[in-house]
Amino acid sequence: xxxxxxxxxxxxxxxxxxxxxxxxxxxxxxxxxxxxxxxxxxxxxxxxxxxxxxxxxxxxxxxxxxxxxxxxxxxxxxxxxxxxxxxxxxxxxxxxxxxxxxxxxxxxxxxx
Amino acid sequence: xxxxxxxxxxxxxxxxxxxxxxxxxxxxxxxxxxxxxxxxxxxxxxxxxxxxxxxxxxxxxxxxxxxxxxxxxxxxxxxxxxxxxxxxxxxxxxxxxxxxxxxxxxxxxxxxxxxx
Numbered sequence: 001x002x003x004x005x006x007x008x009x010x011x012x013x014x015x016x017x018x019x020x021x022x023x024x025x026x027x028x029x030x031x032x033x034x035x036x037x038x039x040x041x042x043x044x045x046x047x048x049x050x051x052x053x054x055x056x057x058x059x060x061x062x063x064x065x066x067x068x069x070x071x072x073x074x075x076x077x078x079x080x081x082x083x084x085x086x087x088x089x090x091x092x093x094x095x096x097x098x099x100x101x102x103x104x105x106x107x108x109x110x111x112x
Numbered sequence: 113x114x115x116x117x118x119x120x121x122x123x124x125x126x127x128x129x130x131x132x133x134x135x136x137x138x139x140x141x142x143x144x145x146x147x148x149x150x151x152x153x154x155x156x157x158x159x160x161x162x163x164x165x166x167x168x169x170x171x172x173x174x175x176x177x178x179x180x181x182x183x184x185x186x187x188x189x190x191x192x193x194x195x196x197x198x199x200x201x202x203x204x205x206x207x208x209x210x211x212x213x214x215x216x217x218x219x220x221x222x223x224x225x226x227x228x
Contacts, residue, residue, distance in 0.1 A: 002155075033215070040121075042202060042218035043156075058215060090155060099206060100146070101216055103156040 002102035003027045006091050010108045013081045021076040021107050023091030031094030032074040033101060034058075034066060036087040043090060049074055081111045114139040114205045116186075118219035126227050131175075131190040133222045135203030138184065144206035145186045146216070147177055151199045159201075162186065173197070198226045 007022045025032065030051045035043040035058075045058030049068040063085060065077045078085060088108050092101040119134040137143060147159040160171025167179040177188045186203060203219040 002157075040220055042220045043216070044218075045215050048215060099144075099216075100158060100161055102158065103148075105155040 002093075002104070004091055004093055004102060004104035006089075006104040006107050008107060009105070010110075012110045012112065013078075014112055015082060017081050018077070018079050019081065019109075020078075021089055021091075021109075023074045023076070023104060024072050025074075025093040026072070027093060027095065028071065029093045029095050030071070031099060031101075032068065033092040033094065034064075034074070034076045035090045035092065036060065036085075037090060037106075038087050046076065046089075078109075081109075083111045085109065086111045114141070114143055115217050116145075116203045116205045116219040118201075118203050118222050120222050121220065122223045122225065124225040124227060125193045127195055128192050131188070131193045131197065131224065133188040133201050133203075133224065135186045135188065135219060136184050137186060137203075137205050139205065145177075145179065146204040146206070147171065147175070147186075147188050148202045148204060149199050150202065150221075156202065159188070193224075193226045195226050195228070198224055200224075 003026045005024050033048045034046040037043045044060050047066040049055045052071045055066050067075045088106050090106050091104045116137045142164050145162040148156040149159050150156045159175050160169045162169045162179045170176045175190045200221045202221050204216045
């Protein structure tokens, strides 16, 4: 898993429920990212964290919040889930010149 | 912002024949370019990357890609397809001039089917 773990692997929510997706890296890299993957759309950046204690919006941040409490962990929170948030969510860590990114195995989220 | 276009959404090849997955990019700088592979229900795995060193980049599993600035292309090739190559392939450009800490801009993907 390229040094990135994600939990849970799969989750079903009802509309309006909240949940937090967890991501942790076991390398000591500064940058971490959350993406969502939808059919035919590639991956789209939700939020990123360039370093511990900082976070910024990506392309599709609405409906999400993130927290980077320490260098190792970067969580993604859905405060009130909507069916449009049904997707596969990937966390990634950034490394090196040009910031090659390494991805976790993903969390499949279904919102009913 | 930099972007990539994958010219084929689906490619089908026979086992043992060459693979060509096409990607064009738009960039006003010298970009960093990547190819990632995603097998069904799996995460993304880095195949190879270009970062302004050699224009012919060799990756894992026999794949390679050539950076052609004049054509703004970064096509992925493999001489002989194997059944295990069946997967989704993403061409990606690193937007190093964005504010997003080297966010990656993904193409929409090419699904490679390998037939016996």
